[in-house]
Amino acid sequence: xxxxxxxxxxxxxxxxxxxxxxxxxxxxxxxxxxxxxxxxxxxxxxxxxxxxxxxxxxxxxxxxxxxxxxxxxxxxxxxxxxxxxxxxxxxxxxxxxxxxxxxxxxxxxxxxxxxxxxxxxxxxxxxxxxxxxxxxxxxxxxxxxxxxxxxxxxxxxxxxxxxxxxxxxxxxxxxxxxxxxxxxxxxxxxxxxxxxxxxx
Amino acid sequence: xxxxxxxxxxxxxxxxxxxxxxxxxxxxxxxxxxxxxxxxxxxxxxxxxxxxxxxxxxxxxxxxxxxxxxxxxxxxxxxxxxxxxxxxxxxxxxxxxxxxxxxxxxxxxxxxxxxxxxxxxxxxxxxxxxxxxxxxxxxxxxxxxxxxxxxxxxxxxxxxxxxxxxxxxxxxxxxxxxxxxxxxxxxxxxxxxxxxxxxx
DNA sequence: GTCTATATTGGGATAGAC
DNA sequence: GTCTATCCCAATATAGAC
Numbered sequence: 001x002x003x004x005x006x007x008x009x010x011x012x013x014x015x016x017x018x019x020x021x022x023x024x025x026x027x028x029x030x031x032x033x034x035x036x037x038x039x040x041x042x043x044x045x046x047x048x049x050x051x052x053x054x055x056x057x058x059x060x061x062x063x064x065x066x067x068x069x070x071x072x073x074x075x076x077x078x079x080x081x082x083x084x085x086x087x088x089x090x091x092x093x094x095x096x097x098x099x100x101x102x103x104x105x106x107x108x109x110x111x112x113x114x115x116x117x118x119x120x121x122x123x124x125x126x127x128x129x130x131x132x133x134x135x136x137x138x139x140x141x142x143x144x145x146x147x148x149x150x151x152x153x154x155x156x157x158x159x160x161x162x163x164x165x166x167x168x169x170x171x172x173x174x175x176x177x178x179x180x181x182x183x184x185x186x187x188x189x190x191x192x193x194x195x196x197x198x199x200x
Numbered sequence: 201x202x203x204x205x206x207x208x209x210x211x212x213x214x215x216x217x218x219x220x221x222x223x224x225x226x227x228x229x230x231x232x233x234x235x236x237x238x239x240x241x242x243x244x245x246x247x248x249x250x251x252x253x254x255x256x257x258x259x260x261x262x263x264x265x266x267x268x269x270x271x272x273x274x275x276x277x278x279x280x281x282x283x284x285x286x287x288x289x290x291x292x293x294x295x296x297x298x299x300x301x302x303x304x305x306x307x308x309x310x311x312x313x314x315x316x317x318x319x320x321x322x323x324x325x326x327x328x329x330x331x332x333x334x335x336x337x338x339x340x341x342x343x344x345x346x347x348x349x350x351x352x353x354x355x356x357x358x359x360x361x362x363x364x365x366x367x368x369x370x371x372x373x374x375x376x377x378x379x380x381x382x383x384x385x386x387x388x389x390x391x392x393x394x395x396x397x398x399x400x
Numbered sequence: 401g402t403c404t405a406t407a408t409t410g411g412g413a414t415a416g417a418c
Numbered sequence: 419g420t421c422t423a424t425c426c427c428a429a430t431a432t433a434g435a436c
């Protein structure tokens with residue numbers, strides 16, 4: 001499992017692009033972080049341009065997230081949980097928060113470099129949102145159908161996921177908790193709102 | 201109301217910084233957009249650096265939003281509306297969406313340039329979030345106290361605003377509606393979730 | 401595969417005329 | 419207050435030795 005120079009360049013790109021942006025990251029810095037001599041053209045042995053690296057970073061990161069989402073070692077929802085129960089929903093919401101945590105660098109890159117590579121936003125949107133979030137939102141909406149209101153719409157699931165995304169991004173952008181409310185309290189309130197405060 | 205060159209530079213900065221970032225915007229472009237000769241140092245008569253302009257842009261934008269939020273010509277909530285009623289809540293949520301719309305350039309800038317100027321995030325967080333959103337979230341939570349559950353916590357208001365923020369940012373980042381659900385349907389689902397589908 | 405050295409350029413910034 | 423002209427540097431990119 002020795003990390004190749006190419007891997008280390010990808011790591012360097014992910015970290016630097018997320019925090020300082022592509023334009024804010026000189027190629028020299030990528031070389032240093034990857035253990036190459038500062039100022040040497042070593043970078044160009046692996047990527048033609050910074051945009052080239054950017055695209056590779058995004059693709060690898062999407063695959064990583066998709067892989068860990070389907071990771072069999074990941075804690076599975078307890079089969080004994082009743083879909084739509086309070087504990088089930090708390091688990092779902094917590095998982096969504098964890099996913100947002102692991103997506104943080106990718107989201108930071110997306111926010112900055114959206115227009116830099118044609119189809120980059122569409123790529124992320126298609127793979128992660130359309131596939132992952134869409135399915136999750138449908139699962140939640142379906143399970144909630146009994147608890148809230150049958151209707152066949154995914155909208156309740158969308159509301160739930162949007163709330164998680166909004167809370168997480170606000171915290172990420174402003175640092176700390178902008179609402180003055182911690183994550184645990186937020187999750188409780190969200191679940192209360194959906195199920196009512198004295199659901200099973 | 202003749203717009204000064206300084207004003208036009210601020211306009212140019214807002215538009216270009218929001219779409220292409222500070223690093224992606226050469227000073228030449230700012231000069232052109234402001235009607236100055238391309239390549240002339242005209243920019244420097246008004247701002248010392250691009251970061252200087254960035255800070256001025258953010259400050260002006262915050263003041264503008266604060267001013268229009270308190271604008272007396274803005275449609276006021278109908279006094280006949282019962283706080284906590286369905287129509288009242290729809291109105292609140294719609295207002296929050298409108299605010300997000302008008303904040304779009306500022307949010308785009310914040311997402312990119314957060315770390316560029318010390319205290320920029322804190323500035324926006326303090327003025328807009330702490331003051332505006334915090335108060336709104338408390339208003340909603342208080343009004344909902346009767347409809348949902350008395351408890352004294354702002355959390356339900358925070359959930360509501362977070363959902364709006366999450367939906368809006370997702371649409372902004374991915375283009376179109378990532379959830380496959382339109383804004384109207386989303387608002388309906390959000391209000392249903394909070395009040396129940398057959399509230400007054 | 402990685403280094404030293406260097407060519408090239410895009411863009412930030414200034415001087416001084418008008 | 420705006421222009422022309424120019425300096426300067428940081429960063430991309432390449433050539434060629436090891």
